[in-house]
Structure formats: C-alpha cells, structure tokens
Amino acid sequence: MTPVITAFESSPDRGRGLARDMRVRWALEEVGAAYEVRLVSFRAMKEAAHKAIHPFGQIPTYEEGDLALFETGAIVLHIAERHAGLLPDDANARARTIMWMFAAVNTIEPPIVEWSAAWLMERDKPWYEERLPMLQARIDARIGDLSRRLGEAEWLDGAFSAADVMMVTVLRRAENSGLLERYPNLVAYIARGEARPAYRRAFADQYAVFADGQAAG
Amino acid sequence: MTPVITAFESSPDRGRGLARDMRVRWALEEVGAAYEVRLVSFRAMKEAAHKAIHPFGQIPTYEEGDLALFETGAIVLHIAERHAGLLPDDANARARTIMWMFAAVNTIEPPIVEWSAAWLMERDKPWYEERLPMLQARIDARIGDLSRRLGEAEWLDGAFSAADVMMVTVLRRAENSGLLERYPNLVAYIARGEARPAYRRAFADQYAVFADGQAAG
Numbered sequence: 001m002t003p004v005i006t007a008f009e010s011s012p013d014r015g016r017g018l019a020r021d022m023r024v025r026w027a028l029e030e031v032g033a034a035y036e037v038r039l040v041s042f043r044a045m046k047e048a049a050h051k052a053i054h055p056f057g058q059i060p061t062y063e064e065g066d067l068a069l070f071e072t073g074a075i076v077l078h079i080a081e082r083h084a085g086l087l088p089d090d091a092n093a094r095a096r097t098i099m100w101m102f103a104a105v106n107t108i109e110p111p112i113v114e115w116s117a118a119w120l121m122e123r124d125k126p127w128y129e130e131r132l133p134m135l136q137a138r139i140d141a142r143i144g145d146l147s148r149r150l151g152e153a154e155w156l157d158g159a160f161s162a163a164d165v166m167m168v169t170v171l172r173r174a175e176n177s178g179l180l181e182r183y184p185n186l187v188a189y190i191a192r193g194e195a196r197p198a199y200r201r202a203f204a205d206q207y208a209v210f211a212d213g214q215a216a217g
Numbered sequence: 218m219t220p221v222i223t224a225f226e227s228s229p230d231r232g233r234g235l236a237r238d239m240r241v242r243w244a245l246e247e248v249g250a251a252y253e254v255r256l257v258s259f260r261a262m263k264e265a266a267h268k269a270i271h272p273f274g275q276i277p278t279y280e281e282g283d284l285a286l287f288e289t290g291a292i293v294l295h296i297a298e299r300h301a302g303l304l305p306d307d308a309n310a311r312a313r314t315i316m317w318m319f320a321a322v323n324t325i326e327p328p329i330v331e332w333s334a335a336w337l338m339e340r341d342k343p344w345y346e347e348r349l350p351m352l353q354a355r356i357d358a359r360i361g362d363l364s365r366r367l368g369e370a371e372w373l374d375g376a377f378s379a380a381d382v383m384m385v386t387v388l389r390r391a392e393n394s395g396l397l398e399r400y401p402n403l404v405a406y407i408a409r410g411e412a413r414p415a416y417r418r419a420f421a422d423q424y425a426v427f428a429d430g431q432a433a434g
Contacts, residue, residue, distance in 0.1 A: 051362070051365075055362050055363065055365065055366035056320075056324055056359065056362045056363075057362065066309060067309045067312060067313075069312060069313065069316050070316060070320070071316045071319035071320050071323060071324070072319075073319040073323060074312065074315045074316035074318075074319045074320075075316075077315060078312050078315075092283060092284045095284060095286060095291065095295050096284075096286065098291045098294060098295075099286050099287060099288045099291035099292075101291075102288035102289075102290040102291045102319070102322065103273075103287070103288050103291075105319065105322070105323040106288060106290060106322040106323060106326070107273055107288070109323070110327040110330065110331075113327065114327075114331055121351070122348075125344070126344070127342070127343070127344035127348075131339075131344075134338070142273060145268070145272050145273045145274065146272065146273075148272065149272035
C-alpha cells in the first residue's frame, strides 16, 4: 500500500526545503519506499477534513491504509521501523537513535522556531532588537552543546540513521541565523546529510512543487 | 538491573511535580519497575560528568547498564517497550501512541515553555504585558485543538498509555496559565491522570525530595 503524505501547496520558503514534509520525504527516499503527495492550501489545512487527520492543522501527515499519523518524529520512526536502513539492530543503539530524534524536535527545534516566529511576527515591534540576542543565545546554547557532543563524528550515533534525518533538517531551519557558522563540525554535518542521494531526490521533489507553482502562476 | 534516573537536588517548583523527572517516575510506577534516583545540583548539571550523559545539561537522565538516555519521550518509550502496560499491541495503535508522545513534547510543550520562560526572564521588561496575549494565544491554539480532538474520550487513543503519561505531565506545566480552565475536558483528563495510583506514588516520591530538602535546610 503506497503511503500518502501531505505538503504545502504553496511553499512558504520558495523551495528551500525547510518545511517539515522534507524530513518524511528524505526518510522515504532513504529506504526506497514509493509514496504519493497530496498538496494542501493554508486554508484547507485548517478545515475539518484535514484536522480529522492532523488535529493541529499542519503538514505533513502520513496515511497508509487504516493508519493516519502526524508529527514528523513519529512518521519517520514508523518508516524506520518498517524498512531497513534507518534504525540500528542493537537495542541500546536503537534507543539512542530514538533519543536523538526526540532531541531534534524537543531540544534543538523549539528555540529555532521561537526565533523564527519572532522575526515573522515581531520584527517591527520596538522590542525586537533588544530581545534578539536572548533568542540567539537560546539557539546557541543548544547547538553549542550539540557541536561538542558530535565532535569529529560523522553522524550522531554510529551509522547514519533516522536521528540524522531529523537533526539535519531541524538544524537547516537555523541556516539564516548566522549561528551555525560558529560550529564548523555542524556545518559539515549538515553538508554530509545534504550530499546523500536520498536527500537530493527528496529536495528535488519538494522543489518541483514550488517550481510548478511558479510556472502555473 | 535497576535503572538510575536523575532529578533536581533542589526542586524549583517546591514539590509541585512539574520537573521532567515526574514523567519518568510515573512511567516506572505504572509498569511496577524499581528504580533509583541520583539527585544533582544546578551546578553539577552543567559539569562534564553529567554532560557526558546529558549533553544539554538537564535532568532527567536514565542509566541502565550500558545504556544512558536523556529526553523524556525516549526514556518513557524505552520503559514502555520493555514492560507491559504502556503501549498497545496493535501496530497502528502503537504508532499513534508514539505520535501523541511526540505531539506532547513537540506541539503542546513548546508554547508552554516559551510562556514560562517569558515570565521567568522578562516579566520586568516593558514589553512583557503587551506580548503576553500572543504567548497565551499560542498555548490556547494548541490546547484548544487538543481539547476538540480528545472530546469525551478518557485517554488520547483507546486505553491509558505512555502518550497520556507524556501529555498529562506536559499539560500540568500550563496549570498556572489560567488557560486550561477554558477546556473542562482537559481539566478532567489531567485529573484522571493524577488520580492513578502510579501517578500518586511518583508524585509522593518527588515531593519527598523537596520535603527532605526543607527539613535539611
């Protein structure tokens, strides 16, 4: 049964691949699983039909027969559990891989989202400039710790895994912050992820949605 | 092998059980697993010995033989996978349980943490009052959607599970916001969690750390 995922009909980042469907596309490409994409508009995301699948009215979702999932961490873990290649066999290494998947969305991503939201919603407010160093410091504290833990390793815990799919895509959301450059090992880590053939295929597919929208517009 | 978790030596919430060790204690009590607790000071959390286990310098951690974990979602899932009672047998229901665990820490918790941090760090700033409605609206949007999805159900997806351990403890962090009261079904949901014998044992154990500290002080 071919799974169906949802993605933005109109790319808010003009095809840079920062939307959360990128993680799911990448995981599916890594394991060589076919999938279909249903594009949804910003309006349709908030309507009852979509919220029946994703109660918080976001993308992506993942539908496969009777199963409907949201939350990229859960979707990527589901894919990793049903196909070879994204989870180690050793039980302890598997638990650590899941740990890093949670760390990506619960420890690294929130300060990046907070900083992005401030730029989006508050950059014209009189307090924006004064608050910005605090928001940047919150990101820096987390990515600095991540950099020290990663050290010279190629991936987060041994071989490439679902943890790296999550962490690389989360870190990319901070690319415009100017903070990643302080940590050359993180920059190289992201580049290693982006160089993988499966990443490139996923990126091209999400970019095509943007390019098609431009052509149609 | 008895697992060892870490918790705050000095309870920042005066024993209200809002620290993240509560989730892990509750899960361990639900499955009837013995565990030990190592208390750590705020200073020790940031030192090399602790950061070797938890690279972001926080609590709780979970050590069991050769395995060392951080991230409460991963720890609770690890416990749920190795003991009966917190994960359904059906594969789809299991995937949805993991989905709700990610939703707790990735969708519900971040706006609560953002609001808490603003109170802690910025309540004396001139912009605090003007920003507060926005921070409250972010929490409200998420818990409103959660309330509509929960409806009249007892737990998030069928029987009580690890998802409810995560979601109840995350929601409790918004107790002082005055926002939960808008959703009587969420208030009742939290109360159902708090009424479970395992929750009560976990709560009493974390409260004892605070009470002992008071007595020693």
